[in-house]
Amino acid sequence: KDFSQVFLPTLYSLVFIVGFLGNGLVVCVLLRFRHKCNLTDICLLNLALADLLFVFSLPFLAHYAALSSWPWNGAMCRLMTCFYMLGFYASIGFMVVMTLDRYLATVHPIRFNHIRTPQVAVAAVILVWILSLLSITPVWMYAGLMPLRDRSVGCALLLPAPARDTYWYTLYQFVLAFALPLSIICVVFFKILQSMASTVGPLPQHSLRIRTRKVTRMAVAIRSEERRVG
Numbered sequence: 001k002d003f004s005q006v007f008l009p010t011l012y013s014l015v016f017i018v019g020f021l022g023n024g025l026v027v028c029v030l031l032r033f034r035h036k037c038n039l040t041d042i043c044l045l046n047l048a049l050a051d052l053l054f055v056f057s058l059p060f061l062a063h064y065a066a067l068s069s070w071p072w073n074g075a076m077c078r079l080m081t082c083f084y085m086l087g088f089y090a091s092i093g094f095m096v097v098m099t100l101d102r103y104l105a106t107v108h109p110i111r112f113n114h115i116r117t118p119q120v121a122v123a124a125v126i127l128v129w130i131l132s133l134l135s136i137t138p139v140w141m142y143a144g145l146m147p148l149r150d151r152s153v154g155c156a157l158l159l160p161a162p163a164r165d166t167y168w169y170t171l172y173q174f175v176l177a178f179a180l181p182l183s184i185i186c187v188v189f190f191k192i193l194q195s196m197a198s199t200v201g202p203l204p205q206h207s208l209r210i211r212t213r214k215v216t217r218m219a220v221a222i223r224s225e226e227r228r229v230g
Contacts, residue, residue, distance in 0.1 A: 008061075009063070012059070012062035015055065019054070020052065020055055024052065031045070039116045039118065039121035043101065043121060043125065046090070046094055047090075047098070050086075051087060054083070056083055056087075057080045057083040061084070067152075069154070070154060070155040077144060081157075082139050085136045086132055089131075089132040092181050093128035093131060095185070096181050099185045100184075100188060103191060
């Protein structure tokens with residue numbers, strides 16, 4: 001067998017087992033204590049569900065990689081590809097929402113406290129799922145079976161003009177799944193660090209001298225007490 005026919009199925013199987021157990025445990029715990037869930041917990045629950053949707057497609061991809069041919073029909077190809085990409089986009093979206101929530105909780109804990117409610121969390125979750133469904137529109141439109149040279153069948157995106165459309169679809173994925181979320185996360189974390197740096201500033205020289213004298217006196221008193229007891 002080819003190296004990819006052994007390595008990829010093994011890798012997909014390991015990721016499926018670890019992802020299914022880990023995310024399944026998160027879902028069970030959060031559902032068990034759902035009455036105490038806040039915005040972060042709701043986003044974390046949906047992040048775990050999105051990851052489960054992603055890993056659900058991995059056994060089919062493992063079987064596909066092992067055979068080097070898609071053994072099911074075109075509808076199954078489209079469905080599994082959509083599950084894979086929907087979980088992919090939704091996971092990224094929920095990580096962005098959780099980052100924004102950390103920003104509000106850290107930088108504006110009182111000013112925007114009315115926004116960090118379960119109702120707003122549910123609205124944000126619905127929005128992420130809707131945007132993720134819209135993001136996989138090309139998959140719904142073009143995923144299908146593709147005959148290969150060795151008479152096997154592949155599952156791929158059958159773009160109308162592959163030479164041109166592959167470039168634009170790659171750019172589309174790069175912007176939506178990498179560049180845009182990474183930019184938002186980096187800017188938000190920079191704002192958090194900036195706020196923390198301005199809040200925890202250096203002590204004035206006078207206060208620093210007073211604190212140093214207090215610490216020195218305490219250390220001397222403790223040492224003297226140790227000698228007396230000894």
